[in-house]
Amino acid sequence: MDLEHGSKKPPAAPAAAAPTRNKLLQLRDRLVAVQPVVLRAAAALAAVVAAVVMALNTQSYTAVVAIVGTRPLTQTFTAEFRDTPAFVYFVIANAIAGAYNLVVLIIRRLTLRRRTASLVVHMLDMVIMALLATGAATAASMAELGKNGNLHARWNPICDRFGSFCSRGGIAIVSSFIGVALMLALNLLSAAANAHRPNMAGQ
């Protein structure tokens, strides 16, 4: 490995393929050694942030709806995440994903059966990633309808009236998509780490 020889170039007999291949191997080793803990902590953070921001997302405004005699009648319009099953599912899915990642972070340090644990965690990672993807896409579909409405279904957009509700919801959805991407990277990392185990004897 190049770690022992320092920056000396390997002999040029295998032509240009050897230094590139060594660099690729180095890069791969470095990527695999980036502890999956960092990725998993980031994914947990993203999912928890998404769940919390959406759960606390509420906005209300008061408008005058009628004037009776001289007294105006006001009504309060509220938007919160419970109004739509899409956002409810979004909060639940992100809460499950965040809790799962936190539990795995804690438990992976304690368990001893490495091989079974890593297999089960890898499988569950995929399932949780699918769940997160579903939740994020559902909420994004609802958010897009809320922002643009649908002309053909006669559905009016609501983001002109509930501006900060929409922007906070957007932040939550973006955070959830980041969580999906991080879990995808985690899956790939687990696959790379487990696939090349017999080749890396020292690890």
Add this chain to the structure above:
Amino acid sequence: METSRVKPGFNGVGAGLDGSSRRGGYMGGVGAPAAGGGGRGAPVDACGVALRVFVLAATLVSAVVMGVDRQTRTIQITLADTLPPLQVPVTAKWSFSSAFVYFVVANAMVCLFSAAALAACRRRGAVVPVMVGDLLALALLFSAVGAAAEFGILGERGNSHVRWAKVCNVYGAFCERAMAAVIVSLLAAFANLVMLMLTILAIHKHSSYY
């Protein structure tokens, strides 16, 4: 654990279930004699032909069913009592909703990828791109199902808080076809998930950590 060294690229019959006749690397299906996902021996086939064919077929079906989904109804509008009611044709098309458009596009992409993976998965260097593509296809399929199902639920029930009326009482057949497409795509997504799980099992079996 006895390890019989076999030549790389040669898979004896029945060598898949125990990991002892194959060392090193993750190459499930190279040289495997027509391991079509069932048959004799290797369920840990890196190609997963049967499941991949099912994903290809199901995504194709759901993309096509959603892509030809339209319905035209004539509704009657009465302007005044003296005039006969107007017959207004109204149409529901899949392209009126961006969620359905994303659904069709995502299913088409996964279908194309499945075809490419079926063509290329016997090659040695194609293992990593196929797995990366499988994971992306998983995310794509599940998100497409989520988005289209959300639009379908809004069409079925409406939303009272936002004052959105339901649509499916008018466009019954349109909603039914869309729902069928979503369900078939969900089956394809689960098949993709099972295929990935089998691939992960193959990886873990062939890596001798102990």
